[in-house]
Structure formats: structure tokens, C-alpha cells
Amino acid sequence: MDTLFDILSNFAIAFCVLNALLYIFSLNGNNKAYKIFAVYLVVIAIIQLNASFLKYITPINNNLFLFHFYYILQFIFLTFFYFELLKHKWxxxxxxxxxxxxxxxxxxTPAMFFRYNPLGVTITQGLIVVYSVLFFYKYLHETNEFLIINIGLFFYLLSSILIFASGNLVFNMELITEYGYNLLLNLNNVLYLGLQFLIFVTWWKNYYSKKTIK
Known part of the structure; x- marks a missing residue:
């Protein structure tokens, strides 16, 4: 029987897919930053669906390679996304x-492909958090359509760094039990659900209303 956290995790994945569909079907008439973010949502939704499917047919440790695709592609797409907003060539x-x-x-280390990569996760997600902070600074006194999404990304990725970057370290040093780490993962899933909700709110507030007005 699924636990509450399992249900929330599945709901977060379903929400992710819903957001991807909503954003991708609203591409026309929106700016480049929106289009990049829409494609990012589709890519992440595909990875999430594959991870969810493989979880039921293979041992969970064999699915870690998908997480590498997740954080690397997330870094690539969100870098392009924030570049459109910040215009920093560096x-x-x-x-x-x-x-x-x-x-x-x-x-x-080819074996890294099948285990957590704390350095890679920390660098990629940490830089996105930095871009998020720069976004806050640039639009401190302005209104921007992506402000709510930026808030969600900032808090989700900041917490995710603390959870995933500790991947192998917590077990090697026996800092917490496997049960405790699973609890942190469940917390991350709840925060991810919160991010998806904010992404939906942004679509509803800025893009659904535009289609309705037309």
C-alpha cells in the first residue's frame, strides 16, 4: 500500500506532466524565455515518467543514471532560461x-554513472540558485512574469542541494540512517510538488488569462 509520501510523489510527477502540456501548448505569442522554460518542463517530465516507470521494474539503484540526465539537462535549460532574463554573457x-x-x-570514473554525483549536483544547482538571486536583484523594483517561478526554483533548489549533494557522504560517514535519508528524499518530493504548483500558478496568472481575453 502506498504511503502518503508515495502518493504525493506520484501527484508531483503528474503535476509536472500537466505543467509541461500546458506550457508547450501555449508557445505561440510568448517570448523566448517562456519557450525555453516550456521545453525544459517537457524534458524533465519525460525523465520523471521514465524514472517512475523503471522504479517498478528494476532495483532503484539501477535508475540513478536518470538523475544525471535530470540535473545536467536542468542546468543546461535553466542556464539558457536565465540568460534570456539576465543577459550575462559569462x-x-x-x-x-x-x-x-x-x-x-x-x-x-565511469562507475559514477550509476551512483550519486554530489559535486555535479552541488555545482549545477548551486549556480542556478545564484542566477535566481541575480534575478531577484535585477527585478527588485520591477514586475516580471517569471517572478513566482523564480521564487519556487530558489527555495526548491536550495533545499535540494542540501539533500542530494550529501548523497554518498551521509552513508560513507554514517551521519544518518537510510530511513533518515529516505525521509529527506520525501521532503524533497513535497518541495518539488510546491514548485510545480507555483509553475502552474504562473501559467494560470500570466498565460491562461491572455488566452481567455483573446
Missing amino acids: MYAVLVIVLGIITFQFIE
């Missing part, structure tokens, strides 16, 4: 450097 240089570091990790 962000592209950072993107290339970070992808180079992660690529070197996998070449040097």
Missing part, C-alpha cells in the same frame, strides 16, 4: 566549464 562560459568538469568526472 553564463555561457560557466556552462561550458561546468559541463567540461562533469564530463571529465564520468570519463575518469
